Amino acid sequence: MGDDLPPDLGRLRVLETWAAHYLTRIRARIAAVERQQAQRQPPAPMAAPPSRSAAGPGRARTPDWGLAEAGIGVPITEIHRGDCWARGRSLVAVSAERARAELAGGAQPCAVCRPDRVLNPQ
Template sequence: MGDLPPDLERLRTLETWLVLSLDRVREQIAAVERPAQPQRAPRPPAAARPARPRRTPTPDWGISAVGIGEPVAEIHRGDCFAGGRTLRPVSAERARAELADGVQACGVCRPDRVLNRP
Protein backbone atom coordinates (compact mmCIF):
# COMPACT_ATOMS: atom_id res chain seq x y z
CA MET A 1 0.00 0.00 0.00
CA GLY A 2 3.02 2.25 -0.18
CA ASP A 3 2.12 3.47 -3.70
CA LEU A 4 -1.04 5.33 -2.57
CA PRO A 5 -1.02 8.90 -1.25
CA PRO A 6 -1.20 9.17 2.56
CA ASP A 7 -3.68 12.06 2.86
CA LEU A 8 -7.50 11.89 2.52
CA GLU A 9 -7.81 14.67 -0.06
CA ARG A 10 -5.57 12.93 -2.61
CA LEU A 11 -7.17 9.53 -1.87
CA ARG A 12 -10.62 11.02 -2.63
CA THR A 13 -9.27 12.52 -5.88
CA LEU A 14 -7.84 9.16 -6.89
CA GLU A 15 -11.14 7.45 -6.04
CA THR A 16 -13.04 9.90 -8.25
CA TRP A 17 -10.65 9.34 -11.14
CA LEU A 18 -10.97 5.55 -10.79
CA VAL A 19 -14.79 5.71 -10.74
CA LEU A 20 -14.83 7.87 -13.88
CA SER A 21 -12.35 5.55 -15.57
CA LEU A 22 -14.43 2.50 -14.65
CA ASP A 23 -17.56 4.17 -16.11
CA ARG A 24 -15.71 4.84 -19.39
CA VAL A 25 -14.50 1.23 -19.53
CA ARG A 26 -18.03 -0.10 -18.94
CA GLU A 27 -19.43 2.19 -21.67
CA GLN A 28 -16.81 0.89 -24.11
CA ILE A 29 -17.62 -2.73 -23.19
CA ALA A 30 -21.32 -2.05 -23.86
CA ALA A 31 -20.50 -0.44 -27.21
CA VAL A 32 -18.40 -3.45 -28.24
CA GLU A 33 -21.09 -5.92 -27.15
CA ARG A 34 -23.94 -4.11 -28.97
CA PRO A 35 -23.05 -5.30 -32.51
CA ALA A 36 -22.86 -8.89 -31.23
CA GLN A 37 -26.54 -8.77 -30.22
CA PRO A 38 -29.11 -9.51 -32.93
CA GLN A 39 -30.43 -6.32 -34.48
CA ARG A 40 -34.16 -5.74 -34.66
CA ALA A 41 -35.48 -4.18 -37.79
CA PRO A 42 -36.75 -0.67 -37.05
CA ARG A 43 -40.52 -0.34 -37.12
CA PRO A 44 -41.84 1.73 -39.99
CA PRO A 45 -43.60 4.95 -39.01
CA ALA A 46 -47.32 4.65 -38.32
CA ALA A 47 -48.18 6.32 -41.62
CA ALA A 48 -46.24 3.65 -43.57
CA ARG A 49 -47.86 0.69 -41.82
CA PRO A 50 -51.05 -0.72 -43.33
CA ALA A 51 -54.15 0.23 -41.38
CA ARG A 52 -55.81 -2.57 -39.46
CA PRO A 53 -59.56 -2.86 -39.79
CA ARG A 54 -61.20 -1.45 -36.69
CA ARG A 55 -63.51 -3.70 -34.72
CA THR A 56 -67.01 -2.42 -34.34
CA PRO A 57 -67.57 -1.53 -30.69
CA THR A 58 -69.92 -3.81 -28.81
CA PRO A 59 -73.28 -2.08 -28.34
CA ASP A 60 -74.87 -1.91 -24.90
CA TRP A 61 -78.21 -3.18 -26.21
CA GLY A 62 -79.47 -4.76 -29.39
CA ILE A 63 -82.49 -6.18 -31.14
CA SER A 64 -82.47 -9.28 -33.30
CA ALA A 65 -84.93 -11.37 -35.25
CA VAL A 66 -85.20 -14.98 -34.06
CA GLY A 67 -87.35 -17.91 -35.05
CA ILE A 68 -87.92 -20.14 -38.04
CA GLY A 69 -90.43 -19.05 -40.64
CA GLU A 70 -92.03 -16.13 -38.85
CA PRO A 71 -89.18 -14.22 -37.13
CA VAL A 72 -89.85 -12.64 -33.76
CA ALA A 73 -87.92 -9.62 -32.49
CA GLU A 74 -85.93 -10.08 -29.29
CA ILE A 75 -84.00 -7.60 -27.10
CA HIS A 76 -80.45 -8.56 -26.00
CA ARG A 77 -77.52 -7.12 -24.10
CA GLY A 78 -74.83 -6.15 -26.57
CA ASP A 79 -72.43 -8.86 -25.37
CA CYS A 80 -75.02 -11.67 -25.44
CA PHE A 81 -73.94 -14.67 -27.52
CA ALA A 82 -77.56 -15.58 -28.24
CA GLY A 83 -78.07 -12.38 -30.25
CA GLY A 84 -76.17 -13.86 -33.15
CA ARG A 85 -74.90 -11.87 -36.10
CA THR A 86 -78.22 -10.15 -36.76
CA LEU A 87 -78.01 -8.01 -33.61
CA ARG A 88 -78.82 -4.38 -34.47
CA PRO A 89 -77.54 -1.85 -31.91
CA VAL A 90 -80.21 0.20 -30.14
CA SER A 91 -80.14 2.73 -27.30
CA ALA A 92 -81.29 1.85 -23.81
CA GLU A 93 -84.35 4.07 -24.28
CA ARG A 94 -85.29 2.28 -27.50
CA ALA A 95 -84.77 -1.13 -25.85
CA ARG A 96 -87.03 -0.08 -22.93
CA ALA A 97 -89.67 1.15 -25.36
CA GLU A 98 -89.54 -2.09 -27.35
CA LEU A 99 -89.90 -4.14 -24.15
CA ALA A 100 -92.85 -1.95 -23.10
CA ASP A 101 -94.43 -2.56 -26.53
CA GLY A 102 -94.27 -6.32 -25.96
CA VAL A 103 -91.05 -7.30 -27.70
CA GLN A 104 -89.63 -10.42 -26.11
CA ALA A 105 -86.55 -10.22 -23.83
CA CYS A 106 -83.74 -12.72 -24.39
CA GLY A 107 -83.97 -15.63 -21.98
CA VAL A 108 -80.19 -15.91 -21.76
CA CYS A 109 -78.99 -12.38 -20.97
CA ARG A 110 -82.30 -11.15 -19.48
CA PRO A 111 -82.04 -7.45 -20.45
CA ASP A 112 -85.46 -6.79 -18.92
CA ARG A 113 -84.00 -7.22 -15.44
CA VAL A 114 -81.60 -4.33 -16.00
CA LEU A 115 -83.68 -2.10 -18.28
CA ASN A 116 -86.83 -2.16 -16.13
CA ARG A 117 -85.06 -0.98 -12.98
CA PRO A 118 -86.18 2.47 -11.81
Protein backbone atom coordinates in the same frame (compact mmCIF):
# COMPACT_ATOMS: atom_id res chain seq x y z
CA MET B 1 -96.98 -28.62 -51.37
CA GLY B 2 -97.25 -25.96 -54.03
CA ASP B 3 -97.73 -26.90 -57.66
CA ASP B 4 -95.13 -24.35 -58.74
CA LEU B 5 -92.19 -26.43 -57.43
CA PRO B 6 -90.48 -29.17 -59.44
CA PRO B 7 -91.24 -32.76 -58.39
CA ASP B 8 -87.68 -34.17 -58.43
CA LEU B 9 -85.10 -33.92 -55.67
CA GLY B 10 -82.28 -32.64 -57.87
CA ARG B 11 -84.08 -29.51 -58.99
CA LEU B 12 -85.44 -28.94 -55.50
CA ARG B 13 -81.86 -28.99 -54.14
CA VAL B 14 -80.80 -26.45 -56.77
CA LEU B 15 -83.67 -24.17 -55.75
CA GLU B 16 -82.72 -24.59 -52.08
CA THR B 17 -79.11 -23.59 -52.80
CA TRP B 18 -80.23 -20.58 -54.84
CA ALA B 19 -82.65 -19.46 -52.10
CA ALA B 20 -79.96 -19.74 -49.40
CA HIS B 21 -77.54 -17.72 -51.55
CA TYR B 22 -80.14 -15.08 -52.30
CA LEU B 23 -81.09 -14.81 -48.61
CA THR B 24 -77.43 -14.14 -47.79
CA ARG B 25 -77.39 -11.32 -50.36
CA ILE B 26 -80.62 -9.86 -48.97
CA ARG B 27 -79.27 -9.89 -45.41
CA ALA B 28 -76.06 -8.18 -46.55
CA ARG B 29 -78.10 -5.46 -48.26
CA ILE B 30 -80.27 -5.00 -45.14
CA ALA B 31 -77.13 -4.61 -43.01
CA ALA B 32 -75.73 -2.01 -45.44
CA VAL B 33 -78.95 0.01 -45.42
CA GLU B 34 -79.12 -0.15 -41.61
CA ARG B 35 -75.54 1.14 -41.40
CA GLN B 36 -76.43 4.03 -43.73
CA GLN B 37 -79.48 4.91 -41.64
CA ALA B 38 -77.51 4.71 -38.40
CA GLN B 39 -74.96 7.18 -39.79
CA ARG B 40 -77.72 9.69 -40.58
CA GLN B 41 -79.33 9.57 -37.12
CA PRO B 42 -77.77 11.48 -34.22
CA PRO B 43 -76.47 9.19 -31.47
CA ALA B 44 -78.87 8.74 -28.56
CA PRO B 45 -77.63 9.35 -25.01
CA MET B 46 -76.60 6.19 -23.23
CA ALA B 47 -78.27 5.24 -19.92
CA ALA B 48 -76.10 2.25 -19.04
CA PRO B 49 -72.33 2.31 -18.61
CA PRO B 50 -70.57 1.56 -21.90
CA SER B 51 -69.44 -1.99 -22.48
CA ARG B 52 -65.86 -2.92 -23.27
CA SER B 53 -64.87 -2.33 -26.85
CA ALA B 54 -63.65 -5.13 -29.05
CA ALA B 55 -59.92 -5.77 -29.08
CA GLY B 56 -57.81 -4.56 -31.96
CA PRO B 57 -57.80 -1.54 -34.24
CA GLY B 58 -60.60 -1.16 -36.74
CA ARG B 59 -63.03 -3.37 -34.84
CA ALA B 60 -66.47 -2.05 -34.05
CA ARG B 61 -67.44 -1.35 -30.45
CA THR B 62 -69.79 -3.89 -28.90
CA PRO B 63 -73.22 -2.24 -28.53
CA ASP B 64 -74.76 -2.00 -25.07
CA TRP B 65 -78.18 -3.17 -26.28
CA GLY B 66 -79.37 -4.91 -29.39
CA LEU B 67 -82.50 -5.86 -31.24
CA ALA B 68 -82.88 -9.17 -33.07
CA GLU B 69 -85.81 -8.55 -35.38
CA ALA B 70 -88.40 -11.20 -36.08
CA GLY B 71 -87.86 -13.03 -39.33
CA ILE B 72 -86.52 -16.30 -40.66
CA GLY B 73 -85.27 -18.30 -37.69
CA VAL B 74 -86.38 -15.65 -35.17
CA PRO B 75 -90.10 -16.03 -34.39
CA ILE B 76 -90.44 -12.79 -32.38
CA THR B 77 -88.41 -9.62 -31.89
CA GLU B 78 -85.94 -10.06 -29.03
CA ILE B 79 -83.92 -7.58 -27.00
CA HIS B 80 -80.36 -8.59 -26.01
CA ARG B 81 -77.42 -7.12 -24.17
CA GLY B 82 -74.74 -6.29 -26.69
CA ASP B 83 -72.34 -8.93 -25.33
CA CYS B 84 -74.93 -11.75 -25.21
CA TRP B 85 -73.66 -14.99 -26.73
CA ALA B 86 -77.22 -15.93 -27.82
CA ARG B 87 -77.79 -12.77 -29.87
CA GLY B 88 -77.21 -14.28 -33.30
CA ARG B 89 -75.57 -12.58 -36.26
CA SER B 90 -78.14 -9.92 -37.13
CA LEU B 91 -78.21 -7.83 -33.95
CA VAL B 92 -79.13 -4.19 -34.55
CA ALA B 93 -77.55 -1.81 -32.02
CA VAL B 94 -80.16 0.29 -30.19
CA SER B 95 -80.16 2.79 -27.34
CA ALA B 96 -81.39 1.89 -23.86
CA GLU B 97 -84.48 4.03 -24.46
CA ARG B 98 -85.36 2.18 -27.66
CA ALA B 99 -84.74 -1.17 -25.96
CA ARG B 100 -87.13 -0.17 -23.15
CA ALA B 101 -89.74 0.96 -25.69
CA GLU B 102 -89.43 -2.31 -27.63
CA LEU B 103 -89.88 -4.32 -24.41
CA ALA B 104 -92.95 -2.24 -23.53
CA GLY B 105 -94.25 -2.80 -27.07
CA GLY B 106 -94.16 -6.59 -26.79
CA ALA B 107 -90.62 -7.57 -27.73
CA GLN B 108 -89.28 -10.52 -25.78
CA PRO B 109 -86.26 -10.14 -23.51
CA CYS B 110 -83.55 -12.70 -24.18
CA ALA B 111 -83.86 -15.61 -21.77
CA VAL B 112 -80.05 -15.86 -21.54
CA CYS B 113 -78.86 -12.29 -20.84
CA ARG B 114 -82.15 -10.96 -19.35
CA PRO B 115 -81.90 -7.30 -20.42
CA ASP B 116 -85.28 -6.60 -18.82
CA ARG B 117 -83.71 -6.95 -15.37
CA VAL B 118 -81.35 -4.05 -16.10
CA LEU B 119 -83.58 -1.91 -18.31
CA ASN B 120 -86.73 -2.23 -16.16
CA PRO B 121 -85.59 -2.96 -12.60
CA GLN B 122 -88.50 -3.79 -10.31
